[in-house]
Amino acid sequence: MNYERYKELRVEKDGNILTLTVNRSDTKNAINAALxxxxxYIFDDIDRDESVDVVILTGSGGSFCAGGDLKWLLSMHGDPVTxxxxxxxxxxxxxxILDLEKPIIAKVDGPAIGLGCSLALYCDFVYASDHSLFADPHVSVGLVAGDGGAVMWPQxxxxxxxxxxxxxxxxxxxxxxAAMGLITEAVPADQLDETVARMAKRLARGATHSIKWTKASINAGLKVSANAIIDRAAAYENVxxxxxxxxxxxxxxQNKExxxxxxR
Incomplete structure (x- = not known):
């Protein structure tokens, strides 16, 4: 699989473990149109990559993902096609993400906000440094939580x-x-890399087909619920x-007000 077309995401492989890093640290990894x-389509590419058995999703520069970039969101406002x-x-x-049978570990250091939070919560394991924050503030910017929050938080x-x-x-x-079960574990920041690497290597050395198909079985029920929610939440968010x-x-x-x- 050729990952050279990815610019906003950095893709690195170590054996059968692939690390996917959001690479917009100057914006706290905020999501723009390109990202x-x-x-x-990145998870579809990973699904087709037979050399990969485990995925780590993380962010660069002390942030996981700060959600939608304000300039990008403003540029779309009022344009129903965009x-x-x-x-x-x-x-x-x-x-x-739900269809990917390979286990995904979210390594969260810093804020995971909006879609960034949803991306983490859709992963199979979420390990976070103890100073990290999780939030889905769609309502704070006048939006419906249509990119995953309405699916994953109740679950x-x-x-x-x-x-x-x-x-x-x-x-x-x-x-x-972590205490309420939203994420897997919160650890001291200096232990985050080691904690995630240990779990990734354990999964990579395991009975990969058994692990993948157990995940697929777990997600079968989740996908039934998700399919009942995603289209409605997405439609409301679009409005x-x-x-x-x-x-x-x-x-x-933008004006800090x-x-x-x-x-209306």
């Missing part, structure tokens, strides 16, 4: 907690996220990308 597009393209990619990202922490965090956008420190409240929120955050929503 969003690459995420929409926003629908982005929504279609969101659906492809979610489905391609992981139950509906009561999911509502608490998805309807407010509040952030959760990694130790609390909110056209509303004034979304533009108001983006401009307010508090948004004054109008409900």
């Amino acid at each position: 969003h597009e690459e995420f929409s 926003t629908s393209i982005g929504i279609r990619r969101d659906r492809k990202i979610q489905n391609s 992981l922490v139950g509906y009561a907690r999911a509502r608490r965090y998805l309807l407010t956008g509040d952030a959760i420190p990694a130790p609390e996220a 909110t990308q056209l509303l004034d409240d979304h533009r108001i929120a983006l401009q307010a955050f 508090k948004p004054q929503f109008t409900g």
Whole structure:
């Protein structure tokens, strides 16, 4: 498999372990159009790569992924064609991760926000440094949580907690996220690399077909729920990308002000 076409994602292989690094550290790995597009097909490429049995997903420069880039989101506002393209990619990202039978380990150091948080939560293991934060603040920017939060949060922490965090956008420190079952484990920052490497090597040395097909069996039920949610959440998010409240929120955050929503 040739990964040379990837620019925003850095792809490295060590034996049968592939490490996928979000490579926009100057923006805290915020997602722009190019990165969003690459995420929409990278997992399909990994699926076809028979030399890979385990995947590590991480970020560069002390951040996992800060969510959508404000400039990119503003450039799409009010354009139904452009926003629908982005929504279609969101659906492809979610489905391609769920369809990938190879185990994925998220190595989170720093903020995992919005789609960045969803990317982590769709992984099979989530290890985070103890100073990391997890949040899905779509509502804070006038959007529906359409890129995975509405799927994964209720599955992981139950509906009561999911509502608490998805309807407010509040952030959760990694130790609390681990305690409530949102992520696998929070560890001291200086132990993160070793912890992830140890699990990746254990999986890579295991009975790979048994591991893959056990994951596929677990995901079979999850995919039933996900398919009932993804299309509706994505459609609602597409509508909110056209509303004034979304533009108001983006401009307010850009100006470091508090948004004054109008409900329109």
